[in-house]
Amino acid sequence: MTGILAVDGLHKRFGDVIALRDMTFDVRPGEIFGFVGSNGAGKSTTMRIILGVLAADSGEVRLGDKPIDLVTRRKIGYMPEERGLYPKMKVGEQLQFLARLHGLSAAGALASARHWTDRLGVAARFDDNVGDLSLGNQQRVQLAAALIHDPTVLVLDEPFSGLDPVAVDVMSEVLQEKAGEGIPVVFSSHQLDLVQRLCDRVGIVARGEMRAIGAVDDLRARGGVTLEVTGPPTDRRWADGLPGVLTADYGPTTALRVDPAVVDDQQVLAAALTVGPIHRFTTSTPSLTDLFREVVTA
Numbered sequence: 523m524t525g526i527l528a529v530d531g532l533h534k535r536f537g538d539v540i541a542l543r544d545m546t547f548d549v550r551p552g553e554i555f556g557f558v559g560s561n562g563a564g565k566s567t568t569m570r571i572i573l574g575v576l577a578a579d580s581g582e583v584r585l586g587d588k589p590i591d592l593v594t595r596r597k598i599g600y601m602p603e604e605r606g607l608y609p610k611m612k613v614g615e616q617l618q619f620l621a622r623l624h625g626l627s628a629a630g631a632l633a634s635a636r637h638w639t640d641r642l643g644v645a646a647r648f649d650d651n652v653g654d655l656s657l658g659n660q661q662r663v664q665l666a667a668a669l670i671h672d673p674t675v676l677v678l679d680e681p682f683s684g685l686d687p688v689a690v691d692v693m694s695e696v697l698q699e700k701a702g703e704g705i706p707v708v709f710s711s712h713q714l715d716l717v718q719r720l721c722d723r724v725g726i727v728a729r730g731e732m733r734a735i736g737a738v739d740d741l742r743a744r745g746g747v748t749l750e751v752t753g754p755p756t757d758r759r760w761a762d763g764l765p766g767v768l769t770a771d772y773g774p775t776t777a778l779r780v781d782p783a784v785v786d787d788q789q790v791l792a793a794a795l796t797v798g799p800i801h802r803f804t805t806s807t808p809s810l811t812d813l814f815r816e817v818v819t820a
């Protein structure tokens with residue numbers, strides 16, 4: 523049993539730059555947690571501290587109930603932002619070498635290297651030097667390197683950057699599979715459509731601080747719901763004063779910001795029909811991208 527990965531109150535300063543202020547979140551077993559934020563927000567710094575590559579000025583990282591130490595850190599599968607493979611070493615040799623470092627037997631290391639290169643679609647490159655692979659294929663090998671020792675936690679810094687759509691699908695499937703085995707999975711990404719699709723929960727960071735955290739749908743719902751109505755004449759303020767209608771932006775398509783707990787969409791539709799025919803009536807919630815913009819620019 524892995525337990526919760528808890529990042530608790532991390533502070534980190536580089537000279538005058540405050541990289542992290544009270545960075546706090548947790549990732550539960552079986553959960554995929556998306557870590558998003560603008561460039562320089564502090565994602566890589568947080569991940570490096572989790573891995574112990576960097577020390578925090580204060581705060582703590584725990585796995586289960588215990589502060590993370592050298593032994594528990596070895597159980598983490600990590601994909602660093604600066605990809606750390608040796609370009610002149612063969613794919614298979616490199617993976618076996620990393621597996622042996624994690625304590626696997628020679629036979630176990632070979633089996634694991636074969637398994638992951640096959641699973642990630644780079645089996646044909648087993649005997650090629652890493653440096654001769656395309657960047658996307660190198661990234662698949664980098665993921666294999668993170669998985670080679672059957673980790674009980676996954677911490678991946680921008681695993682999707684630069685991947686083609688097929689590789690994105692393979693990477694997504696593997697992350698879902700590992701979460702399905704009950705391990706905590708955290709990854710950073712700027713590809714918010716992917717984060718929205720894959721993650722159970724998401725944390726949005728800006729300037730070293732966690733600004734919003736929660737299930738993607740809950741965060742989106744917090745951003746409000748908009749009813750869009752196409753059809754009624756634009757000069758009639760037909761929605762003013764209806765229960766649950768917060769603002770109304772009249773036009774060829776009228777956008778109503780509504781409180782979903784109060785509004786009755788059928789009442790809104792009936793009110794619209796009193797002034798003219800309705801051609802379209804839809805509900806929309808903000809995307810993760812809308813929310814991200816709002817949070818990081820606040």
Ligand SMILES: Nc1ncnc2c1ncn2[C@@H]1O[C@H](COP(=O)(O)OP(=O)(O)OP(=O)(O)O)[C@@H](O)[C@H]1O
Pocket residue numbers: 536539540541559560561562563564565566567568603
């Ligand atoms: N070794 C370092 N020395 C000095 N400053 C650093 C160092 N590492 C990070 N920083 C600074 O700390 C802040 C956070 O950087 P970090 O790399 O964690 O951001 P990030 O969210 O991963 O960004 P990106 O999305 O661009 O990768 C930035 O202002 C960065 O310049």
